[in-house]
Amino acid sequence: EDQVTQSPEALRLQEGESSSLNCSYTVSGLRGLFWYRQDPGKGPEFLFTLYSAGEEKEKERLKATLTKKESFLHITAPKPEDSATYLCAVQPKTDSWGKLQFGAGTQVVVTP
Amino acid sequence: GAGVSQSPSNKVTEKGKDVELRCDPISGHTALYWYRQSLGQGLEFLIYFQGNSAPDKSGLPSDRFSAERTGESVSTLTIQRTQQEDSAVYLCASSLVSSRWRTSGLEYYNEQFFGPGTRLTVL
Numbered sequence A: 001e002d003q004v005t006q007s008p009e010a011l012r013l014q015e016g017e018s019s020s021l022n023c024s025y026t027v028s029g030l031r032g033l034f035w036y037r038q039d040p041g042k043g044p045e046f047l048f049t050l051y052s053a054g055e056e057k058e059k060e061r062l063k064a065t066l067t068k069k070e071s072f073l074h075i076t077a078p079k080p081e082d083s084a085t086y087l088c089a090v091q092p093k094t095d096s097w098g099k100l101q102f103g104a105g106t107q108v109v110v111t112p
Numbered sequence B: 001g002a003g004v005s006q007s008p009s010n011k012v013t014e015k016g017k018d019v020e021l022r023c024d025p026i027s028g029h030t031a032l033y034w035y036r037q038s039l040g041q042g043l044e045f046l047i048y049f050q051g052n053s054a055p056d057k058s059g060l061p062s063d064r065f066s067a068e069r070t071g072e073s074v075s076t077l078t079i080q081r082t083q084q085e086d087s088a089v090y091l092c093a094s095s096l097v098s099s100r101w102r103t104s105g106l107e108y109y110n111e112q113f114f115g116p117g118t119r120l121t122v123l
Helices: none
Strands: A002-008 A009-015 A017-027 A030-038 A047-051 A056-059 A062-066 A070-075 A084-092 A108-111 B005-007 B010-013 B020-025 B032-039 B043-050 B065-069 B076-077 B089-094 B098-102 B107-109 B118-122
Touching: A002 A084, A009 A017, A009 A030, A017 A030, A017 A084, A030 A062, A030 A070, A047 A056, A070 A084, B005 B089, B010 B020, B020 B089, B020 B118, B043 B065, B043 B076, B076 B089, B089 B098
Parallel strands: A009 A108, B010 B118
Antiparallel strands: A002 A017, A017 A070, A030 A047, A030 A084, A056 A062, A062 A070, A084 A108, B005 B020, B020 B076, B032 B043, B032 B089, B065 B076, B089 B118, B098 B107
16 A cells, blocks of 8 residues: 655754655655645645656755655755645556645744 | 635535535646645545546545536535535645656656645534
């Protein structure tokens, strides 16, 4: 059975304190792995898509990496505006390719 | 340009009543998705429309749930005889399907852009 597990569930950081979020997945063939950011009361905002092991993508203070079993979202020198819930989703090759399976998310709070 | 819009933003209904939730996708996006997000839970896939293909309804939790889409435009999610466990935020997303060849093979691109959601409360 396909599964997506995110850890930790919650993360509290001081401004400037870098950290990483983990997304581990078990799927029978990965078509793509997606990272989203979600602010309270809003829909998820697309961040990155990763397609193959070894791939990396960066955007401002965020960097996403992918291996065959997990993905990491690295937050470098975070600022309070980086506070949000970060969601990971996978698109298995066995599913219709519009269907994403989401993890439960990691809630990140960055304090000044 | 305009993003995905959903209406209403909030809906409170009584158990047993029917509700309709509306989604306006980004213009030109061929694919449309409905998800459900319950308190403290991840997003749960409900249904996916792509062009004129038959929709993927594999995520609909029961036959009380149905959805329609008019061409590549508006979609409506209908929940009949609502139950308290239907209370959740219902999110709609749309995407532009594309693909290109890379050295690793054919890659499909369908970054999904989400609307703000409709918060449904069933009393």
